[in-house]
Amino acid sequence: MRIMVTGRNGQVGWELRRALAPLGEVVAFDRHEADLSKPETLASVIASVQPQVIVNAAAYTAVDKAEEEEGLAHRINADAVGVIAEAARKQHALLVHYSTDYVFDGASKNPYREDDPIAPLNAYGRTKLAGERAIEATGGDWLTLRTTWVFGLRGRNFLRTIMRIARERDTLRVVADQIGAPTSARMISDLTAHVVAHAQRERREGKFEPGVFNMTAAGETSWHGFADAIVATARELQGDVIKAAVVEPITSDAYPTPARRPQYSILDNEKFDRRFGLARMDWRQGLALTIDDLAAQ
Numbered sequence: 444m445r446i447m448v449t450g451r452n453g454q455v456g457w458e459l460r461r462a463l464a465p466l467g468e469v470v471a472f473d474r475h476e477a478d479l480s481k482p483e484t485l486a487s488v489i490a491s492v493q494p495q496v497i498v499n500a501a502a503y504t505a506v507d508k509a510e511e512e513e514g515l516a517h518r519i520n521a522d523a524v525g526v527i528a529e530a531a532r533k534q535h536a537l538l539v540h541y542s543t544d545y546v547f548d549g550a551s552k553n554p555y556r557e558d559d560p561i562a563p564l565n566a567y568g569r570t571k572l573a574g575e576r577a578i579e580a581t582g583g584d585w586l587t588l589r590t591t592w593v594f595g596l597r598g599r600n601f602l603r604t605i606m607r608i609a610r611e612r613d614t615l616r617v618v619a620d621q622i623g624a625p626t627s628a629r630m631i632s633d634l635t636a637h638v639v640a641h642a643q644r645e646r647r648e649g650k651f652e653p654g655v656f657n658m659t660a661a662g663e664t665s666w667h668g669f670a671d672a673i674v675a676t677a678r679e680l681q682g683d684v685i686k687a688a689v690v691e692p693i694t695s696d697a698y699p700t701p702a703r704r705p706q707y708s709i710l711d712n713e714k715f716d717r718r719f720g721l722a723r724m725d726w727r728q729g730l731a732l733t734i735d736d737l738a739a740q
């Protein structure tokens with residue numbers, strides 16, 4: 444089986460190269476080799492690879508910057524996704540794509556199910572929703588996996604930012620009124636590999652159904668709770684370099700950002716669990732494993 448991956452240097456893309464390797468030949472592209480800001484170039488790239496599976500891990504993910512660059516974000520997160528979906532359909536390839544809790548407004552008090560009403564609060568969320576719709580409109584064999592609060596060993600992410608500033612400052616002030624499930628990029632890619640294997644079996648048996656699935660870590664916390672856990676774990680492992688003694692909770696109002704963010708980002712994973720029968724780690728376990736890896740580096 445040949446699997447094409449986009450966004451090979453992203454948090455998830457980088458982990459996918461390892462996780463998908465046991466399934467077959469992984470052909471992974473960076474933004475220069477498969478540039479989603481130039482959707483018109485993608486069909487020929489995909490035709491040259493002739494993949495049986497495409498995993499689209501490339502995305503415009505700069506949530507605040509997207510407020511100023513919604514056109515570019517839309518090209519990458521929606522127009523290009525439509526082109527990839529069309530190429531996948533034509534070549535009878537399975538398309539696995541990622542989306543986000545930011546398609547919801549976060550006003551709910553209960554975990555969001557896949558078909559709950561969507562209402563993105565910001566430009567990034569609008570473009571990711573448009574990407575979901577472009578895939579649905581194209582048809583073919585596709586799976587869209589919505590995930591949340593991704594962190595990992597690479598790239599710009601909350602874990603690495605907190606680890607850095609915990610070495611520089613005595614006190615960290617972190618938003619405590621946004622709730623989510625921090626999900627490790629490694630768990631996302633490991634689950635994705637199992638999903639691909641499962642879906643390919645279903646396709647061979649003529650039992651495959653396309654769909655949107657929530658796929659996040661188990662458990663929940665706030666950004667403050669997440670930061671507190673990161674600092675506590677980092678102190679255990681690297682006590683001598685950690686300066687931060689206090690992680691102070693603040694409200695979102697005290698930390699204004701260009702893009703509004705949902706206050707409640709918990710997704711109900713029941714549909715994913717039922718279809719794929721996989722165990723999703725609690726966010727604390729994913730954090731401990733990731734920090735172990737960082738410490739080993």
Ligand SMILES: NC(=O)c1ccc[n+]([C@@H]2O[C@H](COP(=O)([O-])OP(=O)(O)OC[C@H]3O[C@@H](n4cnc5c(N)ncnc54)[C@H](OP(=O)(O)O)[C@@H]3O)[C@@H](O)[C@H]2O)c1
Pocket residue numbers: 449450451452453454455456473474475477478479480481499500501502503504519541542543544571589590591592593594598599628
């Ligand atoms: N990060 C989160 O908290 C989060 C939450 C929910 C859902 N998601 C979704 O999960 C998926 C994976 O996200 P991630 O966290 O791995 O994102 P990431 O670390 O920001 O990686 C995104 C990748 O996309 C690439 N990219 C950006 N513009 C591109 C372009 N024009 N053409 C080709 N590639 C381009 C980046 O390339 P460079 O390496 O060259 O910059 C990077 O490798 C995305 O669909 C994202 O929307 C993420």
